[in-house]
Each structure stands twice: as C-alpha cells, then as structure tokens.
Amino acid sequence: MTLWNGVLPFYPQPRHAVGINVPQLIVIVVFLALAASFLLILPGIRGHSRWFWLVRVLLSLFIGAEIVAVQFSAEWSVSAVSTDTSYKAFSAERVRAHVGLLVGLGGVNITLTGTPVQQLNETIDYNERFSWRFGQSYAAAYVQALAKGLPDPVLYLAEKFTPSSPCGLHRQYRLAGHYASATLWVAFCFWLLANALLAMPVPLYGGLALLITGAFALFSVFAFASISSAPLCPLRLGPAALTPRYGAAFWLTLATGILCLLLGGAVVGFHYLRPRALRIFLDQSVKDCGSQAKGGSPLVLSNPLHQKLGASDLTISTNL
Template sequence: MTLWNGVLPFYPQPQRAAGFSVPLLIVIVVFCALAGSFLLILPGIRGHSRWFWLARVLLSLFIGGEIVAVHFSGEWFVGSVWTNTSYKAFSAEHVQARVGLSVGLVGINITLKGTPVQQLNETIDYNEQFTWRLNEDYHREYVRALQKGLPDPVLYLAEKFTPSSPCGLYHQYHLAGHYAAATLWVAFCFWVLANALLSMPAPLYGGLALLVTGAFALFAVFSFASVSSVPLCPFRLGSAALTPGYGAAFWITLATGILCLLLGAAVVLLHYAWPSSLRAVLDQSAPDCCGLATAGSPVILSNPLHPQFAPPDFKITTKL
C-alpha cells in the first residue's frame, strides 16, 4: 500500500481516455477504401449495368467487411449502468459513474467514466481490455490489473470472468468465442469463393457458395448464443445492477447471415427460372462461343458452306 509514496496503489502514469480498437479501424478503412475506389470507376460503366454493378459490389463489400470486422468487435454481449459505487479498495469514498461491460470473441472490455469526469481530485475515465486468446493468459492480465490498482468496479467485473471464478463465465465465453471466430473465418473463405464464381460463367455455384457463407455466419451466431444457457452471475455495482444483452455485432452478424441466404437463394432461383435475367444482372453474355449452347437454346450452325448461309446464286456441287 506504500508503493507509490503512501498513496493507494493506483495509476502512477497520466490517465488516458477510452480509445478505439485499432484492428477494427484498419478493417473499416480497408473496405471503405475498396468501396471508394469502385465508386471512382463507376462512371466508366455504361448503361443500366452500372447500377447492377453498384448494388453487387457494395453488397459484397458490406458482407465481407462485416464478417472480418466482428472478429475485433467487443459488441457481442454488452451492458452499462449508471451507479453510485465505491472507487478505491479499502476506501469508503463513492463516485457517480457509468460502468460498461462489452464481451467479444477474444475477451472483454470494461469502461468506467465518472459523471462528472473530475471527482475526488482525479480523472475517472478508464477503458480496460482483458483478452483470452490462445496465446494470452487472462489470469495474468487480471493479476497485472491488480498490481496497477485499477478501480474497484473494473476489478469486480474482471474477476467475474477469471478461470477460478465460481461463476464459470470464462470457459463458456472462451469456447463460444473460439468456435464463433472459426466459423466466421470459414464464412469469409466462402465469401471470397462466391465472388470468384459469380465473376465467371458459373452463377449457380456462386449462389451455392453464398448459401454456405450465410450458413456459417448463422453457425457463428448460434455458437455464441449457446452461452445463454449458462446462468449469468448478478453484477451488483453499488446501488445498481448491470444486466448485459446481445449487442450490435451479434445482431449485424445475424442479419448478414440471413442476407447471404436470401441472395444465394435468389441466384439459384434465377438460374433455373430466368437465366437470361441472371446474366443481365451479373453483366454476363450467353456462352454461345466455341460450340457451346445453353440448355434449351436452339443450336445454330455456323458453317459458311451450309446451304442456310449460301447466297442465292451460289451452288454447291460435289465431285465424285
């Protein structure tokens, strides 16, 4: 308790305000740059196909960007509450603050912001990340937080997710996040395959790849939702209780999975019912070259010596 010259163990360095996830920001910037590059070349596409290309490319970039971005988002299971809670360990002083909890696929994020920010001659504005990736130790990060002397509400919520906690939240959310992340990467691979197939004269297989993409995105949602069967420990923070619920990343992933299923089903339906309309949407011409013809289309002979193509005064004679 006397490590910092008799002051309770607390941040010795200047406090920094809550920041933004750098990997998430990189993903958003990359996909926005791709979308911006396409919008620059969009005026060069002539006719009505310009709008088909616009809808197709922007929808595809949205699906791919969302699948990658939710890996680095902590908005899968979120909650926040305004409360009057204790601030430091072994102290009876209380502060008015907003406490937030965000659970992602690779860890949790805990925020504490005072209202007002300046209380007890200190700046109350904390944003702490605790991860459980395969190469990182959550318990070690929690011990490091104890050594820093983080505020009481932050340590209280972080302790609930430790492996030794009787709540059992660590193992459930760790496994659920691990399997959800794995299925999302599989969905991303099928998204790349679907884009490649839809750019070739194979729209049926592109539609099937979109269906698989949506199926794996929904598998990720159901994998993370499987922890709902685990009784959630009550989070009592001073005079209020924190009750988390599914966040934006969860619902956006669910909507993306349903969107992929609808788009894939539409491509498959158009392939069998209106193939010409599907080729017009994908800006593809009919495969009538090299002797190929679509099913049900008439076969046209291209031999110039055939009587159908001979001029009126042209006679074909055979010499025996």
C-alpha cells in the first residue's frame, strides 16, 4: 500500500452511476422509429380504417418492444434500502448511503449513492454491473471488482451472487434468467408470425399465434417467479436488510402476456361469432376471407368466357 501512501486502491477519479441501459435504449429507439414512420403515412389511409390501423400497429409495436426490451432490463427483481454502512475495507468510518440491488435476466446491478453524495471528501456514486450471460464469467467480474477496490456494500452484495457463495443465489437467479430469456425469444418469434398471419386473409391462425405469444410471455414470468421464490439468505447492510421484490419488467411482462391472450382470444372469438366485424377491423375484403372455403362447399368461379356464354354460375365442387 505504500504506492498509494496508505490510501486503499479505490478509483483514482469519482465514479458516477450510469442511468442509461444502452441495449434497452436501442430497442426502444428502433420501435419508436417504426411507430413514427407509421404515423407519417397514417394520413394517407382513408376512412374509418385509419383508426383501426392505428390501434393495430401501435398495439403490435408495444408488444414487440416490450418483449425485446425486458430482455435487457435489470428490474425483474429489485430491492433498495437507506442505511449507515461501512465504506472502506479495514476502516471504521461509516457513511449514510442508499443501496440498490437490481436483478435482471442477464446479471445484477448494484448501486451505491451517498446521502449526501459528498462524504469523507469523496463522491459516493457507484453503479456496478455483474453479468452471468453465456460467454461471460461472473466470478471473473467479481475478482476484477476486488482488484478495483470497490466499496464494501458493493462487494458484499456482489459476493452473495458468486458461484461459490453458500447462499446459492447465483444458480437460482442464473437459471431463472436463462429460462425466462429463452421463452421470451420464442414469444417474440410467434409475435412476428402473428403479424404476418394477421396481414393475410387467415385471421384465425393469427389469433392462435397471438395466444401462443401470450402463453410464452407468461411462461417466462412463471419461470422467473418459481425459480427465484426459493428461500433467500439475508442481505444485511448495517442495521437494515434488503428485501427483494418483483420489479417493473416482471409486472410489465405479465401484463403483456395477459394482453396477448385477450387479443388472441378476441380474434379467435370474432372469427367464429362476428367474422364480418373482424374483417372490417383487419381491413380485409369480404372476397379475400370468403375464399376460405370449408370442406364440401362449392367454389364459384367467374371469368370472361363464362360471361360471354351467358351462364349464370359455374360451380366446381371441392369434393372432387
């Protein structure tokens, strides 16, 4: 420690918390650009179908953006507390700080903000991320944090999620994140398929694809909830304890899954009960949807030769 004149090897310059999740921001910007592009061409759509298209496209973009954005969100499980805690290793000095723990599908974010920020002649404002996605080592990231000399509260919480910790939080949340992420990507694929099918004269299959989208979105929620509901070891910082709870990404995914189920059920129900109203909402002509002949029903064809012959109907049975 003589190189630092007795000062522990903390950051040579103050670190400030990063409040922007770049991958999540990119996803939101891309979908907002798609929505803005649609709004620019919306005045070119005439009649009442303009509002039907507005509702359809904006709802669809919201569902797609939510499914992708929550993949990169750190707010599946959140907890925060304000407490008096130790700040440096091998030091009796304590600080008043707000500590936050954000667990996502791909890792954990730990924030430490002093109240006030300036204490002990330092700026106490940290936001550290430790990832367990495929190809990334959580243990290596923790070793790097030790080498940096991060504050005690950050290292304490990060240590609880290491693979060697007796708490078992790493395996618990890592499995939850992997299963939830996989089912969300499947939901995104079915969302793309539902959009393609609803643009064709096959609304029934589009509604079924929406139902499957909602089912897989709910599977991701249930996977995260069931795996992360095991007993947790206590996370204490000074006299206070961190109590994890489900965050905004969890509840938003749950709401999106229910929304997809409702929309898919509505499409399937209207297909059988009010097919004409469904065709009007989807801006499909009666001729397109009416050409979906059932087994045994006749298919009526008309052509110029038929009109010249003066025949009234030319019927070809589909039973042949």
